[in-house]
Amino acid sequence: MRYVIIGTSAAGLTAAETVRQFDRQGELILISDEALRPYSRPMLTYLLGREAGLENIWLRPPSHFHKLNFKAMLGEPVAQVDPQAREVYLSGGRVVKYDRLLIASGAQPRMLGIPGETLAGVFTLRRLADWQKLEADLPAGATMAIVGAGPIGLKAAEALRRRGHRVILVEAEPRPLPRLLDDTAAKLLQEHLHGLGAELIVKARPAAISGHQGRVRSLALADGRELEVEGVLLAVGVRPRLEFLHGTPLAGNAPLTVNSFLQTQYPDIFAAGDCAEAPDLFSGKPVSYQIWPAAVAQGQVAGANMTGASRRYSGLLAQNSISLHGFKIVSGGILEPGPNLTEVWCRFDERQGVYRRLVFQEGCLVGVTLAGEVTDAGLYFQIMTQKLPVKDLPVDPRSPDFHPGKVWG
Amino acid sequence: MKTVIVRPERCVGCLQCRLACAVEHSESKSLVGALGESIPPKPRLRIYPGRLNYAFPNKCRHCDPAPCQQVCIAGAISREPTRGVIEIAPERCINCGMCAMACPFGVLVYAAVWQVPEKRAVALKCDQCPAREQAGRRPACVEACKVGALTYGDWQESQEEKGRALAQAVFSGLLAQPEVVPSMPETIRLWRQLA
Structure with a gap:
């Protein structure tokens, strides 16, 4: 059996390791366009803030591929996948035949599609090369605009503040982390952002980046304001990388929709991670949240199923954890009150700066936001993923007694 | 794998394990020394009021597979190959809170440690006292526990032992002679007849 995996990040690497657990003999080929051993993308903002060194981003020791007998084809992007012939064409001209293929190419x-995005001084932060470009091109003490106050934008803001840059965060929605927080939690976060010394402009859309002699000089907003900046970091989300499916029946379907067994419409092609759209835990509709825990979990399921198991993916649950200057926020599940019998419960302890917000639907906990104190976050996610009705729990999640002792004791 | 086995029914909530744990994870490894350290050591287990408010010691179970290890974006959490214990490398931890989100038992705490004084906080949990295990000693909390609520051993053996004890209790109950109800002395019976 010949397994081919496109992508060596969270999903691809986990899948490869899972395949090896079940099939020690099969040929396993890992393809990546980055000529690097697997590294952690979320660590890049820590690398930027010099909180971590380059030696801290590698996910596995250098001998790992050899030890598990992986054949790595690194540094060569995939040009085309042919599902009928069961072949992967690399841009260098090599052809790789497969029996089972996993697409974990990520995002x-x-x-933004605004003028001036090609100027020097416009950055993104997704790959190690992006960080190298930032390190090389970023003038010391430059004023930076960060477009998008999502997890990456916020962590980048913290990193750049640590390096002594002036930072202006530009967010289109009325609050930071708009998909994860409500107004109260966002206000707490804003206080901490303020404490960091980062400026935040909400409800603002960038209109154009203008430059002088090929370098960024200002960022114009749609409402006419003009921000004098020397660099712009775009952190406005990601889109799947699936160009190599062009011309196949899988094209035009981005992210790649998969079933509960993480198979595409071809039973021998699986997809996992940021490029895939797996069934949601609650609604069952295909969704994609581009989060690390989901990529690892999907990699495990896809890897097992590639060797012939029929493991069912339990469903994707939105969840994220962000720590800003020591202030932690954990959020996940359904956070927007829906039309069908949704109850939202909040408690804000102003003195300790601790906020809890729970969302219930049809007698079950379906969403949680914790800010300031996150130690017990895992308990909430455990009862959410198991869909336990609140009335059957030993203690109500709303109670101040909701802690491991009452739940597990 | 030898682990710390918790018997919550025996715990009296004296918190001596917490003290012993903090001392063991301090720089000086002595109670007096720990009091003077600039970064106060933190215990890695907690005693909660459980159901009916009986004390419930809660600590890392060293799960396999470990959810915290799977979500750690910094690659700081790993399984020690010889001891089988899940460990967090403080120099790699970035204090992101992902492990707290994944841990179904809520065992993680975030605090500064002496190993990495430049970091504001790192994730902490039971590491089953590596220095003690290497030296063939029991973990600090087990040594401190006076009531046998924390014991050290193979959990399968412990479970079998518990099963045997239960079976023995059941059988000894079945084999016991039925209790003889004391009858009334003959003299009293006769006296009552007279009356």
């Missing part, structure tokens, strides 16, 4: 930063 790339979305661009």
Whole structure:
């Protein structure tokens, strides 16, 4: 059996390791356009803030591929996949035949499509090369605009503040982390952002980046304001990288929709991670959240199923954890009150700066936001993923007694 | 794999394990020394009021597979190959909170440690006292526990032992002679007849 995996990040690497657990003999080929051993993309903002060194981003020791007998084809992008002939064409001209293929090619930063995005001083942060470009091109003490106050934008803001840059965050929605937080939690976060010394402009859309002699000089907003900046970091989300499916029946379907067994419409092609759209835990509709835990979990399921198991993916649950200057926020599940019998419960302890917001639907906990104190976050996610009805729990999640002792004791 | 086995029914909530744990994870490894350290050591287990408010010691179970290890974006959490214990490398931890989100038992705490004084906080949990295990000693909390709520051993053996004890209790109950109800002395019976 010959397994081919496109992508060596969270999903691809986990899948490869899972395949090896079940099939020690099969040929396993890992393809990546980056000529690097697997590294952690979320660490890039820590690398930027010099909180971590380059030696801290590698996910596995250098001998790992050899030890598990992986054949790596690194540094060569995939040009085309042919599902009928069961072949992968690399841009260098090599052809790789496969029996089972996993597409875990991930995603790339979305661009805004505004004028001036090609100027020197416009950055994204997704790959190690992006960080190298930032390190090389970023003038010391430069004023930076960060477009998008999502997890990447916020962590980048913290990193750049640590390096002594002036930072202006530009967010289109009325609050930072708009998909994860409500107004109260966002206000807490804003206070901490303020404490960091980062400026935040909300409800603002960038209109154009203008430059002088090929370098960024200012960022114009749609409402007419003009920000004098020397660099712009775009952190406005990602889009799947699936160009190599062009001309196949899988094209035009981005992210790649998969079933509960993470198979595409071809039973021998699987997809996992940021490029895939797996069934949601609650609604069952295909969704993609581009989060690390989901990529690892999907990699495990896809890897097992590639060797012939029929493992079912339990479903994708939105969840994220962000720590800004020591202030932690964990959020996940359904956060927007829906039309069908949704109850939202919040409690804000102003003195300790601790906020809890729970969303219930049809007697079950379906969404949680914790800010300031996140130690017990895993308990909430455990009862959410198991869809346990609140009335059957030993203690109500709303109670101040909701802690491991009452739940597990 | 030898682990710390918790018997919550025996715990009296004296918190001596917490003290012993903090001392063991301090720089000086002594109670007096720990009090003077600039970064106060933190215990890695907690005693909660459980159901009916009986004390419930909660600590890392060293799960396999470990959810915290799977979500760690910094690659800081790993399984020690010889001891089988899940460990967090403080020099790699970035204090992101992902592990707290994944841990179904809520065992993680975030605090500064003496190993990495430049970091504001790192994720902490039970590491089953590596220095003690290497030296063939029991973990600090087990040594401190006076009531046998924390014991050290193979959990399968411990479970079998518990099963045997239960079976023995059941059988000894079945084999016991039925209790003889004391009958009334003859003299009293006769006296009552007279009356």
